[in-house]
Amino acid sequence: MSLFGKQIVLGISGGIAAYKSADLTRRLRDAGAEVRVVMTRAATEFVTSLTFQALSGNPVHTALLDPQAEAAMGHIELARWADVVLIAPASADFMAKLAHGLADDLLSTLCLATDAPIALAPAMNRLMWSNPATRHNVAQLKERGLALFGPGQGSQACGEQGEGRMLEPLELVDTLSGLFNRGELRELGVMITAGPTHEAIDPVRYITNRSSGKMGFALAEAALEMGAAVKLISGPVALSTPRGARRIEVESAQQMHDVVMDELAKIQIFIACAAVADYRPVISERQKIKKKKDQLILALVRTPDILATVAGLESPPFTLGFAAETRNLEEYARGKLKQKSLDMIAANWVGAPDSGFESEYNALEVYWTDGQRSLPKAPKQELARQLIQLLTERYAATHKGIVPQRQTHRRTQDPG
Ligand code: PMT
Numbered sequence: 581m582s583l584f585g586k587q588i589v590l591g592i593s594g595g596i597a598a599y600k601s602a603d604l605t606r607r608l609r610d611a612g613a614e615v616r617v618v619m620t621r622a623a624t625e626f627v628t629s630l631t632f633q634a635l636s637g638n639p640v641h642t643a644l645l646d647p648q649a650e651a652a653m654g655h656i657e658l659a660r661w662a663d664v665v666l667i668a669p670a671s672a673d674f675m676a677k678l679a680h681g682l683a684d685d686l687l688s689t690l691c692l693a694t695d696a697p698i699a700l701a702p703a704m705n706r707l708m709w710s711n712p713a714t715r716h717n718v719a720q721l722k723e724r725g726l727a728l729f730g731p732g733q734g735s736q737a738c739g740e741q742g743e744g745r746m747l748e749p750l751e752l753v754d755t756l757s758g759l760f761n762r763g764e765l766r767e768l769g770v771m772i773t774a775g776p777t778h779e780a781i782d783p784v785r786y787i788t789n790r791s792s793g794k795m796g797f798a799l800a801e802a803a804l805e806m807g808a809a810v811k812l813i814s815g816p817v818a819l820s821t822p823r824g825a826r827r828i829e830v831e832s833a834q835q836m837h838d839v840v841m842d843e844l845a846k847i848q849i850f851i852a853c854a855a856v857a858d859y860r861p862v863i864s865e866r867q868k869i870k871k872k873k874d875q876l877i878l879a880l881v882r883t884p885d886i887l888a889t890v891a892g893l894e895s896p897p898f899t900l901g902f903a904a905e906t907r908n909l910e911e912y913a914r915g916k917l918k919q920k921s922l923d924m925i926a927a928n929w930v931g932a933p934d935s936g937f938e939s940e941y942n943a944l945e946v947y948w949t950d951g952q953r954s955l956p957k958a959p960k961q962e963l964a965r966q967l968i969q970l971l972t973e974r975y976a977a978t979h980k981g982i983v984p985q986r987q988t989h990r991r992t993q994d995p996g
Pocket residue numbers: 773775790791792793794795796833852853854855856857858883884885886887888900901902903904905916928930936937938939942
């Protein structure tokens with residue numbers, strides 16, 4: 581799951597579980613978030629603020645009336661800056677303070693001053709957790725809309741067993757991502773093709789292109805964040821599978837075609853991001869070709885056009901194609917939109933430096949029949965989010981609200 585670009589105030593209250601928050605800080609940053617840490621005085625007794633400064637890459641805030649910290653970012657600015665305030669660990673004492681609206685230190689003041697969502701990851705002894713006073717405070721906080729992450733069951737620092745353990749850092753990152761997942765694609769099936777294809781010449785040689793799969797995999801992550809069930813049909817790439825996606829690996833254009841057609845049941849949205857070879861050798865030699873002559877002429881034949889085949893089905897899913905162009909971007913992209921009967925097409929310049937194939941960055945011009953949108957150069961993860969957001973809007977516009985249809989897709993003739 582991703583928290584890319586999210587601004588998180590990580591509040592740490594006093595408890596032995598504060599040591600886990602060091603790892604949590606690192607995991608939040610790995611997930612793409614910017615983290616500013618606020619510690620209560622009790623928290624600094626367990627772990628030093630220096631640890632969090634090093635891990636978050638930002639100064640740590642500890643005191644309400646610290647002129648130096650206020651000069652950098654005051655508590656009100658911090659409260660406004662946050663997309664979410666996550667308090668981990670949240671001690672019984674700190675939750676009692678929140679329940680009563682006290683504001684006698686920086687973290688509790690910030691909680692009163694923010695309109696960002698607040699999430700609590702409680703950590704305490706099992707008897708403290710089950711104490712009626714804590715239960716009452718928790719109920720009040722929940723009623724006010726604060727999110728409770730955990731606590732979990734298990735062995736506790738005090739040697740007892742029971743409920744009260746702070747959730748593990750990765751569980752917290754996943755749960756927090758869920759807060760931002762607006763779920764617009766919930767219950768929808770999205771199939772994405774990604775990466776290149778390999779068209780065998782002989783057992784050791786093939787025709788391919790420069791696609792790394794990064795754009796397609798970023799789209800899979802963005803669709804997952806929006807709650808979609810994602811099938812990722814990938815050519816040969818060196819990328820790990822986005823958590824939650826179902827990945828099917830293929831090599832050739834023909835294999836990609838066959839898998840796509842077999843897996844279309846329950847798919848409402850089809851995104852063709854793969855750089856599928858347009859031609860393959862007529863003959864794939866069974867033995868390695870020996871170099872005998874000065875010239876070797878390879879006869880090539882067209883591969884099936886997967887996107888056109890899917891869009892030409894009798895009841896096709898919503899289709900988003902890509903166009904990789906080195907000139908006449910709009911003309912060629914709009915041509916493909918029309919000829920292949922697509923709902924949308926995302927066109928990229930593939931000759932531009934540090935963009936398109938292989939790069940971490942891309943820029944897209946997106947077209948549909950009566951509209952267009954420019955998505956300027958950005959990291960592929962960010963761009964993928966913008967594109968999936970736009971696709972969601974177009975899908976909703978054409979489907980009058982997002983209603984999943986568990987249809988299967990009947991085949992008409994294959995336009996090849
Ligand atoms: O993988 P990266 O390194 O991150 O790079 C991303 C990318 C540049 C590969 C990607 O953004 C992109 O442009 N993908 C489409 C590349 C392509 O093959 O474009 P095209 O204009 O040749 O094809 C048009 C569309 O038809 C594409 O959606 C393509 O997936 C589809 N197609 C093409 C041929 C074929 N036989 N079957 C297809 O489905």
